[in-house]
Amino acid sequence: MKKTSLLPARTFPMVLIGLISLAAFSAEAKLPLIGDPAPPFSGRDSSGKMIYSSDYFGPNRPKNNGPARQAVLLMFSSKGCPPCERMLPALVRFYQTWNPAGVELLMIRHLEKPRELQAYQQKHKILFPVISDLYGKFYQDYGVIGFPEIFILDSKGIIRQIIIGEDTNLNQTLELEMKKMGITTQPNPGGGNK
Numbered sequence: 001m002k003k004t005s006l007l008p009a010r011t012f013p014m015v016l017i018g019l020i021s022l023a024a025f026s027a028e029a030k031l032p033l034i035g036d037p038a039p040p041f042s043g044r045d046s047s048g049k050m051i052y053s054s055d056y057f058g059p060n061r062p063k064n065n066g067p068a069r070q071a072v073l074l075m076f077s078s079k080g081c082p083p084c085e086r087m088l089p090a091l092v093r094f095y096q097t098w099n100p101a102g103v104e105l106l107m108i109r110h111l112e113k114p115r116e117l118q119a120y121q122q123k124h125k126i127l128f129p130v131i132s133d134l135y136g137k138f139y140q141d142y143g144v145i146g147f148p149e150i151f152i153l154d155s156k157g158i159i160r161q162i163i164i165g166e167d168t169n170l171n172q173t174l175e176l177e178m179k180k181m182g183i184t185t186q187p188n189p190g191g192g193n194k
Contacts, residue, residue, distance in 0.1 A: 031143030038074070038157045039141040043108075043131045046117035051131050056104055057157035070102035070183045071160075073174070074151040076139065078110040081147040083166035088124050090170040095128050098178060101185035102155075108133050110147065152177050 032039055042052045057072045075091060077084035095105045105128040109117055114132045121130045133139055142151060150163040152174075161177050163170075178184075 032141075032151075032159055034159050034162060036159055038151060038153050038159055039138075041108075041138050041141065043133060043138065044114040045129045045131050046114060046121045048114050051106070051129055053157075056106065057153050057155070059156070068102050069104055069155050071104070071155065071178065071181055072153045072157070073103070073105045074142070074153065075105065075107045076110065076133075076142065076144045076147060076149045076151075077107060078147045079112060084148045085124075087148055087166060087170055088126070091128075092124070092126060094171050094174050098174075098183075098185055099128075101178075101183060103178065103183065103185075104128070106131060108138050110139050110144075111136055152181075154181055 038053070038057060040053045040058060042050060045051050056069060075087075091105065091107075095103075099105070107126065107128060107130045109120070109130060110133050112120075112132055113134060117130045117132055120126075131138075138144075142149075146164060148163075148166065151159055152161040152163070154160050160181060163173065167173050
């Protein structure tokens with residue numbers, strides 16, 4: 001299966017940086033595509049707590065480990081990425097509406113230390129976990145070619161869609177993807193978690 005997405009022209013500089021970085025990947029490395037299992041990871045969040053992908057998705061996720069997850073979104077972003085900043089309000093709104101339906105969102109920040117994430121998370125009123133990719137390992141494992149890049153995973157951790165670059169209709173795009181996966185929710189009029 002191919003890695004597909006809509007790629008707006010204004011994201012070209014960030015994608016170009018990502019493509020140049022792909023040259024550093026090993027020729028033997030298999031990059032995950034739509035239909036593949038998402039690579040496992042572990043890293044520290046903004047409070048310094050270790051976060052494991054198996055807490056959220058994949059075959060090793062304990063059955064009694066928190067609420068049932070319908071889907072997990074992984075949003076890769078980086079410092080100095082204006083499109084990432086512009087998409088944050090839409091992501092926060094999406095999370096507030098869809099998290100009660102079992103949709104989790106994890107932001108992975110490229111080359112940032114965990115202690116830098118706390119101020120970022122507070123500044124943008126981010127309610128979902130923000131994880132440090134201090135050495136760029138997650139970025140490489142997922143074959144991220146530019147920022148922002150969002151991987152949409154089903155409850156088993158299979159990649160169902162990849163969104164590359166800025167999406168000015170992000171909530172509509174994500175809602176459509178949730179419906180394709182059979183996930184429904186009623187919008188939360190208060191905008192907060194229940």
